[in-house]
Amino acid sequence: MLPVVTLNVTTGHMKVGSHGSVVRLLVRALVVVSFFGSLLVLSGCATARTETPIGALTVTTFRRDYTNAHVVRASSGRTFMIDAGLEANAPALDADLRAAGFVPNELGAIVLTHGHADHAGGARYFHERYGTKIVAGEGDRGLLAEGKNDTLCPTSDDAKADLAKHQAARYRPLEADVWVSAPRDLVDLVGMPAVVRPVPGHTSGSLVVTVGDDAIFVGDLFRGAVLGSSAELHYYQCDVAKNATDVRALVTASPERSRFFVGHFGPVTREAALARFAP
Numbered sequence: 001m002l003p004v005v006t007l008n009v010t011t012g013h014m015k016v017g018s019h020g021s022v023v024r025l026l027v028r029a030l031v032v033v034s035f036f037g038s039l040l041v042l043s044g045c046a047t048a049r050t051e052t053p054i055g056a057l058t059v060t061t062f063r064r065d066y067t068n069a070h071v072v073r074a075s076s077g078r079t080f081m082i083d084a085g086l087e088a089n090a091p092a093l094d095a096d097l098r099a100a101g102f103v104p105n106e107l108g109a110i111v112l113t114h115g116h117a118d119h120a121g122g123a124r125y126f127h128e129r130y131g132t133k134i135v136a137g138e139g140d141r142g143l144l145a146e147g148k149n150d151t152l153c154p155t156s157d158d159a160k161a162d163l164a165k166h167q168a169a170r171y172r173p174l175e176a177d178v179w180v181s182a183p184r185d186l187v188d189l190v191g192m193p194a195v196v197r198p199v200p201g202h203t204s205g206s207l208v209v210t211v212g213d214d215a216i217f218v219g220d221l222f223r224g225a226v227l228g229s230s231a232e233l234h235y236y237q238c239d240v241a242k243n244a245t246d247v248r249a250l251v252t253a254s255p256e257r258s259r260f261f262v263g264h265f266g267p268v269t270r271e272a273a274l275a276r277f278a279p
């Protein structure tokens, strides 16, 4: 018979009925594991992986250091990736992809929503190792050539506090195989219905990717919430009014059941995005 265990969550102390010492040790071990597990996730060191089925597609999101890389899988088995995380995390992302059953050298392309280090930095690793084709916005050609972020405009005190770190972020320069300056069908690269188009604002070359009818990848056009499922203004936007106009235009033109896959946290429903960015 199992003992009754009461656990004081603030101290990890507990009272046990029978088999006290064994249970005490097990519970202590569990408390320690879950505590450090939580710390790892909160600190961004561990990778969180979530799967979102959307119509015939599955979107698998790998989140590390608060930044998402999304892999889209069609029912045919074809895959491609949207954003590639920080350069320093690319080998870990490679391992995460394999652990999730993906074959990195079969990715049809990596589409970079923009040239910031936390989205574009990892792409060169996959290009060099597997020959993965890189798709990026023409307007971010300069950022990719220099491997650095443009001038960031913080939208909150939290963002101001992290500004120096993010402004200083660097990655090894890279070239895209496909530069996007107008809406472009990606079916030739990724083998599924997908369209990429420029929505400049967060950076000059920011892109939005629509896969199928209703899986929409917006990069840092807006973000998800740290807790909960609301849409939020991104940490860095230089023209907040234009940003809200761009979000509204995109969201109102999208189907009712759309899901918005963002660069940080999320995904976000159409309803949540409209609620946050209503005039």
Ligand SMILES: [Zn+2]
Pocket: 114, 116, 202, 220
């Ligand atoms: Zn960004």
